[in-house]
Amino acid sequence: MHSLYEIETTVKRSSRAKGLSWGLSEEAGKAVRLLEQSEFQGLESFKRLIDLGLSGLNKLLDIDQSDTSNLCPIHFGIFFLDQSHNEDIHRSHNFKNLNEPLLILPFLSKSAKNNLLYFHFHSSNLNFTISPGDIYFFDQNMFPEYISDFSLSITTQRKSIYSQSTWDYLYKLSLETFVEETEEKKISGAGAGLTDND
């Protein structure tokens, strides 16, 4: 089990290692942290995104851009986070396809809160609404009028919902932002080399 701090920093560094700016990497780290805290498989989703190759994915940079296929969810989410204050985009938009849609949730959620907006997402296999409130609906038809024999489990324990191999891969990737130290650099970089015995 990894702490949320470890998840956030590992995703931030992995994003950076894959070429995102530090600012975007910070956003990606916070987004995956929020998903994991909410017990969504953010880390697994992020790993699949990395496997797809971040640089090869299409960035949403203009709401009216012609090519909206193979969209990157981080840039898609950031687009709406950054642009939603602009009323010109408060309408319906159609897009061709989006990878790992789970990853857009934290960005839309923030944007909804910051700008008091509602995002209604419709596709043949996924429907949800993000509102400025804290309760989201993931396909309202999922909710029956009556339930019986149900249980409610309450725990402070967050579940680990990603595989060890996913973690190992991302952690290793995050180390690519680190600098291998020579013996010389160990001394110059940290001011070490002096024995600390007294």
Added chain:
Amino acid sequence: MHIELRKPEIVMKLDRLGSFHQSKLSFLRSFIREFKSWDFKTKEFFLNDQGFGHIVYEVNKGQKKYSLICFSNHIENTERSDRVIATKWDASFVLFDGVPAKADIERLKANVPLQEQGRVSEKELCLSRANKSVRVFEHVVDKLSQGEQPDTKLLYDVGYLYRTTAVYGSGKFGLADRIKVQDREELKGPFRLEMMLVYLARQFTFDVVNHVAHSRSPEKAVRLSEDIARNLGIGNSTGLGMAPFIVNHPALLNQWIIAKEKALKLIRSISSVNQNDKNTFQLYLTTIQENIKFWKTESEYQKNKNRQLLKDLDSFQSFFSTTSLDKFFWNTIYKWIEANTQAECCEFIVSLMMEVYPDIVEPLSYEMSINEDEYFDIDTSRTIDEICKLIENQYTWLLNINFDNKENVFNFWYYSKNKQEPRMSDRFTEEGSDLELPLAIARDISALYNDLKSCKSDKDLGYYLLKNQEYRHILRRVLICEQLPYSEIQDNTISKTLIPVDMLRLKLSFFGATRFDPRSDRWVRITMYQGAPLMKEISKSDDTWSYKKIA
């Protein structure tokens, strides 16, 4: 008279921040104030004759409980190696949330001594390790076992029996995330848990020497005098790992600094000061001048600062003694020290002034935390023109720095793959600058400013960010600084002339460290809790222990 807060352009200079001293706002002191009404006890004591094994201390109040589990291990002298590459330590500590079960202790016994190489869980809150000061430890054990007290000159020259080399918290290595504990009333101040760990680790150091001395000579051994123990703290060696923290947490830094600045402003605004207040100040001043002689260092940089401090304190004493208690006495005092002394002395006097007014200062210690996430989002409706003006007003100090000059971009900060800690190196001779950490704030804000100036000024940040995401992290800082003006160090953190140890000193002063002993420009040895009440007498603490005379 209306007294203003000192301006960020004065306070946030690194040579001033690097001259800060411990004060009533320091975290180890606010920890003792907060926890003095709690019950501290030794819960388990399993050390062998050589002092190896484990001890558990418990801190509780009603149902609330914390436990420090201390592991004491044998290491060979050859393994007690250089601080940075060490993998074994004499002692390792973990602060547990609640009371550990036997299985927890077994699990932790297998992991805590490994430190970064081990794993802990969300049940644990902080992790640390320490090494003995070998010559002091042996001397103390030897003397106690012979029925004598140790040589206090030797002891007070060093100041501690063990020194820690790292204290980890907030989610590192699997520890509990900060969100688990942030709403607990007793933890409403920064680094409370880390301060608890270090305080209990200090008690561990006394318990180990007493135990080993008694084991060596059960008939003759005496216990370490409590007066001597009280004058010992716990040491700490701190390297560059700590420096980026204050750059990476601008909102938190603002809270620390503004609490101090508010305290100073409120004290300077006192219109009528009585003789008792002046006498109290004088008492502290006299005592601490005596204690300064125990500040030992081989660092010429620190020696010069200490010499200048003593010289400035001499002239200050003359001024203070002859200044009558006219209206706004402390404001008169402050204006004199600002005009006539170096930063080291000026900040020293500011800390002393705070001692006289606990009712003013202590409540401010509850304002030193902040929810950083509230400042994370960028308001992209702001115009480019607004951001340019913000930079011109808040970052005036950097606009004239020439970043084409090699000396101004000399260093780069990076994460060491070997130690997973921040480090700093020469950009022009060392490899790795392509993996530079985003800590070159001055350079990057300058680049952002120049870029913004080339854009249409009436466009908003949303428009700008569509094609300029490389400056996103910097824009965030500019907007934080607009709301929190003490959030930014106003110096170039990559220049050749940077003295990183000043960044360490800033953070350590807020921790409450004393006896700053820089071992190079990149790491420093300090002492914590020297003079503090012992565990069994914490309830009697009146928070004046920092200014007790070291015998």
